[in-house]
Amino acid sequence: MVEHGVRGTQAAVPAQAMEVGNEPLDRPMRNSVGGWPFLDDGQEWPECFCGERMALFFQFDIPSELEHFGGGHLLVFHCRAHNDASNPQPADGRLVARYWDAPQPPYPGPFWRVLLQSNAALPATEAEPSVRALPLTFQPFTDTPEAQGPGAQLFKVGGSPSWAQYPEYYTCACGADLAYVCQVPEGWEFDVHPGQPEQPYSVGADTYNLFLGNEVYLLACPAHCDPAAVWPVNQH
Numbered sequence: 001m002v003e004h005g006v007r008g009t010q011a012a013v014p015a016q017a018m019e020v021g022n023e024p025l026d027r028p029m030r031n032s033v034g035g036w037p038f039l040d041d042g043q044e045w046p047e048c049f050c051g052e053r054m055a056l057f058f059q060f061d062i063p064s065e066l067e068h069f070g071g072g073h074l075l076v077f078h079c080r081a082h083n084d085a086s087n088p089q090p091a092d093g094r095l096v097a098r099y100w101d102a103p104q105p106p107y108p109g110p111f112w113r114v115l116l117q118s119n120a121a122l123p124a125t126e127a128e129p130s131v132r133a134l135p136l137t138f139q140p141f142t143d144t145p146e147a148q149g150p151g152a153q154l155f156k157v158g159g160s161p162s163w164a165q166y167p168e169y170y171t172c173a174c175g176a177d178l179a180y181v182c183q184v185p186e187g188w189e190f191d192v193h194p195g196q197p198e199q200p201y202s203v204g205a206d207t208y209n210l211f212l213g214n215e216v217y218l219l220a221c222p223a224h225c226d227p228a229a230v231w232p233v234n235q236h
Contacts, residue, residue, distance in 0.1 A: 006137050012149070015143040015159025016063055018136050018182075025133035026145035028072065028123035031060040033190060034131035036123035037075055040115075040227065043117065045124065048079035049109030055080050056128040057190055057210060060136050066158045069221035074230075075115045076218075078210050080130055082111035083201045085211050085234045094171040103192075104186075114230035116220050130206060132191040153209040153215075157182040161217045164235040170219060178219035178231055186236055 017185030020033050028036035037045065037056045046054045054077035087104050088097045096102050098155040104110050127133055143151040151160030161167070161180050170178045189207035192199075199208045210216050214234035221229035 013143045013159045015156050016138040016140050018155045021135040031136040033058045033134040034128040035133040036127045038073055038120035040119045043160040046077045046113035048111050051080050055130045056118050057131055069181055072116050072118050074121045075199055076111045078097040079111040080199055083199050083212055085214055093172050097173045105199040113229045116230055117227045130192050130196045132193055136232055153185050155184055162216045168233050172221040172229055174223055176221050176227040177224045181218045181220050184210055187213050197207045
């Protein structure tokens with residue numbers, strides 16, 4: 001279900017800005033752009049509906065203080081060959097059952113996968129081949145939105161979403177209201193290795209974008225009904 005408007009009272013909220021380093025990684029790190037994905041046992045590297053393995057854009061351990069999700073490990077995958085905006089599919093006031101696998105018109109399935117896992121102890125043996133492996137570090141700050149206004153427009157986890165348009169809220173198929181986890185600012189570019197295929201509709205030949213470069217807000221199921229129960233809201 002989509003609700004427009006403000007839910008609850010705006011107040012100062014703890015948050016952490018995510019900063020991308022410049023020195024390429026030569027070993028697995030749990031907080032990274034690209035790199036070696038830390039996947040739960042039995043979780044395979046996600047594939048797009050087109051059959052191509054999705055690119056790992058970033059991953060990180062969620063800070064322990066973040067309500068509902070602290071201590072989990074978030075991974076964001078997106079197809080290199082398909083680059084579009086997300087399209088929510090509601091049914092009876094909720095997102096459809098298994099919305100993470102639902103068709104994304106005009107496509108027969110999703111071109112992304114966001115996973116929130118809790119038992120990812122070991123990295124994959126192979127690194128992400130397209131997106132350059134770079135470290136992610138965290139800088140705590142207090143996100144203080146103006147009255148009924150957005151939070152800071154940063155690559156961040158926690159805090160308040162910096163809605164580019166109106167606030168969007170969704171109800172998971174399980175009945176729980178999805179809760180905000182993190183966001184990627186509009187136009188954020190992810191560096192790729194030289195010689196990689198160019199991403200459709202991306203800004204440059206040597207970078208990739210998520211969801212056409214829209215501002216992305218990740219909302220996840222606080223009931224943890226499925227590791228993939230995360231919805232990417234897109235705005236610009």
